[in-house]
Amino acid sequence: MTTQRQEQDKRYDPADSTLKFVTRQDDITLDDDPDTLRAEMSCGHAVTPQSLTAWCRSLLDQGQYVFRCPALKDGTVQKCEAQWSYQEVRKLAVLTAAEQQHFEETMAALAAAEYCEFKSCPGCHTCVEREDISNLNVHCTVCSAVTAQAFEFCWQCLRVWKGPGPRSDRCGNNGCTNKDLELLKGCPTTSLPQVQNLDPCPSIRACPTCGLLLEHDRTGCKNILCSRCQVEFCFVCLKLTPACLQTSSYFLPCSDGVAPRQEAIPSWKRS
Structure with missing residues (x-):
């Protein structure tokens, strides 16, 4: 893990001709120390290695792996929101080896959680992806191949499937609840x-x-x-x-009142 001292010591190389250096204030922290070297991101806003690292780390901590510029557009109160590639962030944040490992592992985990749904099979402990997110009855191809018979387990309680299937609420095992x-x-x-x-x-x-x-x-x-x-x-x-907001506002009660407790969890239909 990068120490606070290591992060504070991160600096741009003034001889790096691939970066565009600027003398204006940091557009993330608004710091305007004239002795601090700042570089311009692809969107045109100025950063330091420290401000860029801190901002992008805060996004990862919030579960966001897409890096967007938080600076305000000139003369407006509208955020820039330009998307930065990880390659650009890595270079201009001067990420250390430890920081790169943390960023890349976190980004991979967040992306996997967004686009895939994996759990460990209770039989062979390999990662299995559920094809039908409305069906708790999951077939493990590895266990089925090893045992030469169909092996199914419950996505919810992670035990060998019991009872008829497919089902979306529970299997036949005692204590199988969402x-x-x-x-x-x-x-x-x-x-x-x-x-x-x-x-x-x-x-x-x-x-x-x-x-x-x-x-x-x-x-x-x-x-x-x-x-x-x-x-x-x-x-x-x-x-x-x-x-x-068509019938209400951010700080006023909703026209339809408070929605009751949810009795089902929506399934994400990814496009």
């Missing part, structure tokens, strides 16, 4: 102090797009951005933000 669904049904209520005259709502919601369980931090408006699918929705009425 813990996420139980959490949705039994979580306490919460309030959003900055939203006017809002009734209490469940403290945990499943993203209406991908099904990821999320909790509001109780600050700011009633809308929340899903860290997995990057879709923003209203934590109160569960509509996507554009639909909610």
Whole structure:
């Protein structure tokens, strides 16, 4: 792991002709120390190795592996949002070997979680991808080949499949329950102090797009951005933000009131 001293010591090489150096302030931190060498990103905004590393690490910590510029466009209050490639980030953040390993491993894990759904087979412990996300009855080709007979297990309780299939709710094993669904049904209520005259709502919601369980931090408006699918929705009425804002606003109660506790977790239909 890179130490704080190592990160502070990161500097650009003034002789590097592949970088465009600028003397204006850092567009991420707004630092304007005249003795600090800054470089220009592909979007035109200025950074230092430290500010770029810190910003991109914060995105990874939030579950985001796509790096976008947070600076404001000149003369506006609109964010740049230009996408930076990892290769550009690696170069201009002057990532150390340890930082590169952390970034790349985290990015790979986040991408796999977004585009694939893997679990370990209880028979052979190899990673298995579920083809039909609505079916808990999963066939392991490795175990089936080794034992010369069909081997099926439950995606939910990770035990050998019992009972008829396919099924989307549970298998026949005792105690096979959807813990996420139980959490949705039994979580306490919460309030959003900055939203006017809002009734209490469940403290945990499943993203209406991908099904990821999320909790509001109780600050700011009633809308929340899903860290997995990057879709923003209203934590109160569960509509996507554009639909909610047609009849309400960020800090006012929803026209349809508080959505009841969810009794099913949406399946992510990736395009």
